[in-house]
Amino acid sequence: MIDIDPSGILVRYNVQLEKEMTPEDAAEELYPKDPTIYPIAKSIFEGEEDDVVEGLKKAIAAGKDPMGLINGALMPGMGVVSRLYDEGVIFLPNVMMSADAMLEGIEFLKKKVGKAPESKGKIVCHVAEGDVHDIGKSIVVALLRANGYDVIDLGRDVPVDEVIEAVEKEKPLMVTGTALMTTTMYAFKEINDKLMEKGYRIPFACGGGAVNQDFVSQYELGVYGEEASDAPKMADFIKANGNNIVKLRDKFHKH
Structure with missing residues (x-):
């Protein structure tokens, strides 16, 4: 029987390194x-x-x-x-x-x-009307709060008009929406149109399994977030550069 030292093989294929x-x-x-x-x-x-x-x-x-x-x-x-x-x-x-x-x-x-830290700004988050899958939204909310933002979490299956009312009341620097079902993502277009009608030109960051960059790019305020971790980066970008949607898309969309 050949005597083989296994430690040499592990090092050779870097398995040891990966494990460590x-x-x-x-x-x-x-x-x-x-x-x-x-x-x-x-x-x-x-x-x-x-x-x-x-x-x-x-x-x-x-x-x-x-x-x-x-x-x-x-x-x-x-x-x-x-x-x-x-x-x-x-x-x-x-x-x-x-x-x-x-x-x-x-x-x-x-x-x-006896006082709260100064918030970096307000952000309204929600899951599209008709959609009850809220894990993605929950992560977005957690990451935004962890990065110092005051989040108004509207929950899941949120009617379009409720999102509009929250924007009117809170004057956020950004709105986020997540949708997992393709049947619910069209609510985002409705939200976009109603915000535009009322004169709100704020970025509307959309993500989730149902949506993609092409869909989100179809409406004026839409910015596509592929990962939940994009949300605080987008918010920071808006804080630094203003709510210019063209610039946001340049930064976060794949070209």
């Missing part, structure tokens, strides 16, 4: 190095709400400004999650748990200082 680079390892390379911030960011990645709050308490005791910890610790932690989600290293359940942990941290800091 877990999501935890990938995250480890991205965490902030500050010893008071590191455990908070790590707890967000792990979705451990109690550990996030513990880390925040210790950071405050060490002299960190409570409101400064939102951008200084919570956002970097969520940034690690967003990046690894974008790269396909982690998946949806991880993102949802991390977003919950981050929001728990924000709630704790709000109570600590």
Whole structure:
């Protein structure tokens, strides 16, 4: 019998390397190095709400400004999650748990200082009328909130007029809509037309299994979001560049 050393074969085909680079390892390379911030960011990645709050308490005791910890610790932690989600290293359940942990941290800091962090802007989110599949919308909402936006979540199976009323009342910087069923996606065109009639020229980001870029491009306000993680990027782009829909499409549509 030939004596083969299996460790050499593993190294040769990089199986060992792939096995060793877990999501935890990938995250480890991205965490902030500050010893008071590191455990908070790590707890967000792990979705451990109690550990996030513990880390925040210790950071405050060490002299960190409570409101400064939102951008200084919570956002970097969520940034690690967003990046690894974008790269396909982690998946949806991880993102949802991390977003919950981050929001728990924000709630704790709000109570600590008696005020809410300044919102980056309002966004109205909904699932198309007739459609009850809301996982995509829930992720969009979680990611927007995790990135500092005030989200008006209208839920699923939302009548067209309810979306219009929310826009009139809240004056958001963007509207998002998701549709999983092809029979429901035409509600987006109706929303677009009614917003145009009333003089609202705000980006209407649409995504979900039923819609594609060609469909969304047919109406004036439509911007196609292929991934849920596009939503906060679009919102940031609008904050930086105004609500120019042509520019948004240039940035987010595939050419």
